[in-house]
Every structure is written in structure tokens, then in C-alpha cells.
Amino acid sequence: MKYSTRIKPISYLKANAAEVVRGLAESGEPMIITQNGEATAVIQDIASYEETQETLALLKILALGEQQVREGKTVPAAKAMRRFRDRIKRTRAGE
Template identity: 45%
Template structure:
């Protein structure tokens, strides 16, 4: 079973009485999925900031970064 999962990079769903109870997947696919979810969360936060008008000018951002780097 593990050989198949690692070769195909496809998850396997474990069921009990016909109901999904667990998912097994290879480590690389798991890390890729975690990274994708993290990026989607960041995009969601950015969209929310845009909707709320929480925006900063490019010049202000770069000035702030330069000040932080000088410290």
C-alpha cells in the first residue's frame, strides 16, 4: 500500500463501515498541500485588506523596509 502511494503520489482514503476515517499520502504531496494552503490563506488575508481599504503606497513600504534593514 505504501509503495503504491509513494509511486503514484495519490492519497488513499481509509474507510470504516463505508465512511471515510483517514487519509494516507506521501510526504512530498503532504508538504505541497500544506504550502498551497498557506499561500491561499495569505491571499485571503490580502483580499480582505483590499476590501477594507488597508493599503499602502509602494514608496511607503520600501521606505519602511529600508529603515528596518538599517537597524
């Protein structure tokens, strides 16, 4: 994606807010807003924002998993499944 075509001054946003919001939803691409010639903000539609946040959450989970592997904080899959099944049995017994 070329961001150079998605750069607008804040005055454009002020004058065309409704059109900009419609365009964000249709394209799914963010827009960079400048103020005094400097990039100062990025705006995007809510669906794209939510997708980005979900992606970041998954990446954080992956990074945490990699860190735990490096630190030796892992157990064999069979042992993990045993723990999981035992926990389910205890939960059901407490119902």
C-alpha cells in the same frame, strides 16, 4: 484524478500496509480508507502532504491580503519601500 480507483477498506490497509505506503510514494495520489462502508480517512505520502500544507499556507496569505485590501489596510508601494529601507538602515546602524 479519479478517487473511485483509490478507495480501499481498512482491512486492505491492514493487510497491505507496506505495499500501500510504497504505492502512495510512487503515485503521489491519496488513498481513501473506508470503515463499515463509509469513507473515514485519507492517507497520502509525506511529500504530497507537505506540498498541500505549503499550498494552504500560501492561500491563507493571499486571503489575508485580499481582506486587508477590502478593509483599506494598504499603503502605496513607494511608501512601503521607504519604510523597508528605513528599517534596514536602522538595523544596520544598530549592528
